[in-house]
Amino acid sequence: MTVNLKGFRKNVMGLLAGQLTRLGLQAAYFVVLARMLGTAEYGAFAAALALAALVAPFSSLGANAIMVRNVSRNAAVASAEWLRALGYSVVVGLLLALGVTALTDLIAPPEVSYLTIFQVVIADVIGVKLVELAGMLWQALGRTRALIILPAVINACRLGAATVVMLMAPDIGLENWCTAYLVVTMPIAMAAVLVTTLKLGRAKAGFQLRWSDVREGMLFSIAGSAQNVYNDIDKAMLGRLSSVTSAGLYSAAYRVIDMAYAPIRAVAAAAYPHFFREGERGLYAAMHLTRKIAPLVLGLGALAAVGAFLAAPIAPLLLGADYAEAVDLIRLLALLIVLRAASYLAADTLTGCGRQGFRTLAQVGAALVNVGLNLIIIPTWSVYGAATVTLVCEGLLALVLWSHIWWVLRREKSGRGRRRLTKSRYRRRAGRRTGNRSHEPAEADKNPPLSVSS
Helix, strand or coil, X not given: CCCCHHXXXXXXXXXXXXXXXXXXXXXXXXXXXXXXXXXXXXXXXXXXXXXXXXXXXXXXXXXXXXXXXXXXXXXXXXXXXXXXXXXXXXXXXXXXXXXXXXXXXXXXXXXXXXXXXXXXXXXXXHHHHHHHHHHHHHHHCCCCHHHHHHHHHHHHHHHHHHHHHHHHCCCCCHHHHHHHHHHHHHHHHHHHHHHHHHHHCCCCCCCCCCHHHHHHHHHHHHXXXXXXXXXXXXXXXXXXXXXXXXXXXXXXXXXXXXXXXXXXXXXXXXXXXXXXXXHXXXXXXXXXXXXXXXXXXXXXXXXXXXXXXXXXXXXXHHXXXXXXXXXXXXXXXXXXXXXXXXXXXXXXXXXXXXCHHHHHHHHHHHHHHHHHHHHHHHHHHHHHHHHHHHHHHHHHHHHXXXXXXXXXXXXXXXXXXXXCCCHHHHHHHCCCCCCCCCCCCCHHHXXXXXXXXX
């Protein structure tokens, strides 16, 4: 199967439009929330969000990634895969919320209460994940609209809630804001679940707890959690090892960088199912897709990094004078966009061709290095130490992943590897034989399913 580039570009443009809409809503929500809470309470809120992000990948035990893989390859299993992923997400998500809340005194800054943690974790680990799950399912089925609309709806509702609260009760306090955060999120999640379940109809197979799926899914969960560790653990650690004000400054700068990454996220979402389809035939096949999208991904990353660096002085004008120090942090973290783009290409290439185990191992290693360095550096260098550690770990991860791909390709080319699908054989299987310039793609390749993350 070859990738229909015209259809792929159309898919990317649709998702990019959705990402830009989401980006505008996120930016407005971020400005309102940062002004309303101030640096200290915003830092405490960011620490709670970071803790939720650490456990969120375990909410479905990796059933979401397995669902995308299986449905991308066979749409007939959509109902059963949805039911299984939904069951895992609700049950495990609730257990995680209770577990994280019980550990609040050990892992959260002193300014964060039990109720704050519980509400944020329920909203993000169950509510947001259910919305993402519905979007991922429809994307795997070739319908991108849900993946575009649902995240935008959540951000629009949160923006509306934050705006109303800032105008009517500006001194609401962190705990009460988290209650509003939960109340806004859960109805959207329940609506997404209900509509998706009704549209899919009854599954041919009932919900089953399959330990083989749990074991495989745990690789995806551990990889996702490790990624969130080196993305978010520094915010929680700053709140405990430095101050919630430092956490607020760093979180504000990081949010700007994350929003600048939105165009690359659109390409990643569009390419995700294609990596599974192409990678079914081995690493050479997955790399065929990677080579096609790499110029776009790295080009967007470079433009976004330059844009973030140049636009950094605008941050305190929008957020308030308390965030003046965020300018230097944004400029320091701008390089992260390019590094993350490079590691994303390598990571999804490995996942698509069935090498999730190495990806997981590399991400866990990067997470452990991140935590260890932050424990040493944050007490002395505070936010600048955390930013430097983030850059080092992302660069290290990209280097390790690409080195592994280079090593595997050399083994395959020499014939010593287990997967011996060479580039020429891949081309023959794709229908591009030497001298056959008039080759017509198979019907399934003419109209491939549209393709596919926080």
